[in-house]
Amino acid sequence: MTAEIDPFQLYGTRETEVLPQRLTAGRLAVDFKDGNLRTITYDGTEVLRAVSYLVRDRDWGTYAPRISDLKIDQGDDGFSVGYLARCAGPDDTDLEIRVHISAKTGGAVIFEAEATSQTGFETNRCGFCILHPIVGVAGTAVSVEHVDGRREDTRFPDLIEPWQPFKDMRAITHTVLPEVTAECRMEGDTFEMEDQRNWSDASYKTYVRPLALPWPYRIPAGQPVSQRIVLSFTDKRQTPSAPASVRPDGRAVTITGGSKRGMMPSIGLVITPEEAKATLEAPGILAEIGPQELLFHFDPNAGHNAMAFEAFGAIARLHAGTSTLEIALPCKRSPLAEAHEIATWMQAAGFKPDAVVISPSVDRQSTPPGSQWPACPPLEEVYAAARSAFPGVRLGGGMLSYFTELNRKRVPSEPLDFITHCTNPIVHAADDLSVMQTLEALPFITRSVRAIYGDKPYRIGPSTIPMRQNPYGSRTMDNPAGSCIPMANRDPRHNSRFAEAFALGYAVEVLDAGLECLTLSALTGPFGVIAGKDEPSPAGGKRPIFNTVARLARLAGSQWRECISSDPTAVLSFVAAPADGAPQMLLVNITATAQQVELGSFHLAEKRESGSLTLQPFAVRSIVLKD
Incomplete structure (x- = not known):
């Protein structure tokens, strides 16, 4: 460090x-x-x-x-x-x-x-x-x-x-x-x-x-x-030699252009009833980020009721983009009755989402090998109920928990307009190295989803370092000491440059998936881009992750180009070309040590003595390129 x-x-x-x-x-x-x-x-x-x-x-x-x-x-x-x-x-x-x-x-x-x-x-x-x-x-x-x-x-x-x-x-x-x-x-x-x-x-x-x-x-x-x-x-080697794969200390990470291309996803923020009031008190921050999507979470088993939609409607009216209602359906009565009741509350409050994601509440709990699936109506019945209760809106399904559950209980995709799931990096380990290493697994996850669901529109999130719910036990872990512990509902790194780097690294690693939307944070609360009144925060209450989320929101819809790092365990990068500006290279150091970076043959807009630079620990850098 x-x-x-x-x-x-x-x-x-x-x-x-x-x-x-x-x-x-x-x-x-x-x-x-x-x-x-x-x-x-x-x-x-x-x-x-x-x-x-x-x-x-x-x-x-x-x-x-x-x-x-x-x-x-x-x-x-x-x-x-x-x-x-x-x-x-x-x-x-x-x-x-x-x-x-x-x-x-x-x-x-x-x-x-x-x-x-x-x-x-x-x-x-x-x-x-x-x-x-x-x-x-x-x-x-x-x-x-x-x-x-x-x-x-x-x-x-x-x-x-x-x-x-x-x-x-x-x-x-x-x-x-x-x-x-x-x-x-x-x-x-x-x-x-x-x-x-x-x-x-x-x-x-x-x-x-x-x-x-x-x-x-x-x-x-x-x-x-x-x-x-x-x-x-x-x-069995006759003359073992030093491995060519090891990057000697002090040698720079080189960035070169790759062949892959695509479009940057929309960026979302998750809003819960518990954070609705704080969200309404920060309209300027919401406008400054300019997310394309707001994901409103609704869970009757957590005590959410008709009052939530009053606040959801007020927040949606502050937002210029689209909105999605995420429903954890209790399934204590028929899915049709429960879905129509929620639709009635929603309509009475004047809240009109553009899409609905629906999943039985029990499907958030993991079903390990050898265990029985919990009692649940057929997903076809749940999706039909949602179509009946919410006509004319896009319907999403998948899992409100993690890819694990989606991979083990593969939902019928025919009734759905898009597939969604989350990830969390502190399920098994919470040390800094393990958390950053989870970025390596993301391309495997997205490629596996594509192998199952083909070209179906695909969303990820909310995916944050703190765990919002625990599919593997009765609760997430309280963390009053602010330590780095697995399955914690609060994580100190979310308040730091570590989270800023992790979020951009996450975006880099899922670019090739062709996501429709990526949600990496809330606006407020323990998963938010701004800190609560009782939490340590930089001036203005903005956490460093604010910078990444706002930057990605500005780049949504831009064309991206692949960059290849000689050491992707240290530095990740891509080029984005917004329609209304010059292309820019985004670089992120995902380590706790400073990294020397060589930019190879990229043509920089600014005059520099060389194409090398130093990225400080967990630093994010944007460099303007020539058209």
């Missing part, structure tokens, strides 16, 4: 993450952080994104164990790590995990753990998770050894698998570099893999304890649970 920049500007909090410790053993390098291994590389090529020992509660929240007796030994020929981790559960329950990690030059990485509870301990999952990266791995060959000794030669999924691609796993082997393979062997329980791109995680996750088994479950008092991961390499 650049020392001159206040951490609060970057992250919305001055409590910065502890930096990982790099450990090495010959050609192997790992980052040790919070008791686990991240960014495991061989000759500079990422082999595994992480090997972690995780403990989940009954809502799939992740415990943050208290680590003690930590001992790290980095020697000339390898390293070793040992520690004791403790989790405090509800009702004075406890769990203690003793961990040892080691690696020798030319040998394997061994990560072993033994968990013991003196009280008994309830958990949804306790044990290892192994993450394989997706870029350069998706669609490639892999060999899976099952618990019965049978070996399956197959491929990592290319399009996103709704269910587990591999089950009953004991080991998995894939190619890291030409003539270099890595085997990850998992001992102590049965493992299976899920395609974490469903949740926009940039990984395939192999985890302990099959989801078809009951959860939560209880670890009995006094009974140790032991597991071990062994990562080994086979290197």
Whole structure:
């Protein structure tokens, strides 16, 4: 991180993450952080994104164990790590995990753990998770050894698998570099893999304890649970050389022109009844952004009633663009009766949306493998009810939750005018690196949606860093301390330059999907572009994400051109050509370190000594180009 920049500007909090410790053993390098291994590389090529020992509660929240007796030994020929981790559960329950990690030059990485509870301990999952990266791995060959000794030669999924691609796993082997393979062997329980791109995680996750088994479950008092991961390499190269894919420190990221073209999507803002009053009090900010779409959320199960439409109508009259009503239909009565009741309230208030998105409320809850779908009327009946109650408006469907649920319960698209879903980057992990890495998964998500629904008009959002609802448990996590925790309904980074960069990076990664509309924020509240009165904010109440949302709204309908980054894990870019102005290149640094950028053969409108520039951490830059 650049020392001159206040951490609060970057992250919305001055409590910065502890930096990982790099450990090495010959050609192997790992980052040790919070008791686990991240960014495991061989000759500079990422082999595994992480090997972690995780403990989940009954809502799939992740415990943050208290680590003690930590001992790290980095020697000339390898390293070793040992520690004791403790989790405090509800009702004075406890769990203690003793961990040892080691690696020798030319040998394997061994990560072993033994968990013991003196009280008994309830958990949804306790044990290892192994993450394989997706870029350069998706669609490639892999060999899976099952618990019965049978070996399956197959491929990592290319399009996103709704269910587990591999089950009953004991080991998995894939190619890291030409003539270099890595085997990850998992001992102590049965493992299976899920395609974490469903949740926009940039990984395939192999985890302990099959989801078809009951959860939560209880670890009995006094009974140790032991597991071990062994990562080994086979290197058949005669003369191993330094990897060409590694960008040496100090070398600039180069941006070159690509061949893809398209039209920038409309930009939306989500409005809830809870934030309607605050939205009405900020008409100037709404006009300054100029979103093309307002997405009005309505959920009778959350107490929303006829009064919401009075405020919705007043807000819509301030807005020059179009509006969509998003309905979480309770389905406690017939869909027809409920839809007509909502339409009556809407008409009485004079609120006339241009489109309606409707979905049964229960479909927001995830249905994991092996579980029964909750009772729900057929979607064809729900969509027919909406057509009857809201004649003459466009009808959207899909999921009010995430792509995961849309992939697992694929809605009938024939009755619909457009498909929609959301994403959230803190479902499984909330550290800064994991959140930014979710951007890598977005092109896989949009390509998978196109494979299912073809050229059907397609919308995404609202997709924000904070989680607006939790399909995987009973609630989102309250976050009064303002920490970076999974499934939190507030996230400090939403108030910072991190969110500004994340939002633009998000827009870059979904450009190729041909979206009709992209919604990345609300106007006010914990998901808003302006902060509430009780929240820290810059002058004028505008959060940095305001800049990205307003910029994208101004560019809506423009032609965009692809830019190719030599390091898309650091800098992303595209060119937009608005009809009423000169083309401009948008650049975003999605890292916490300054990046040198070379603009190659692009013709800049301004005179510069060179085509290079420096992007500060999480900085966004616009550069005018010659026509």
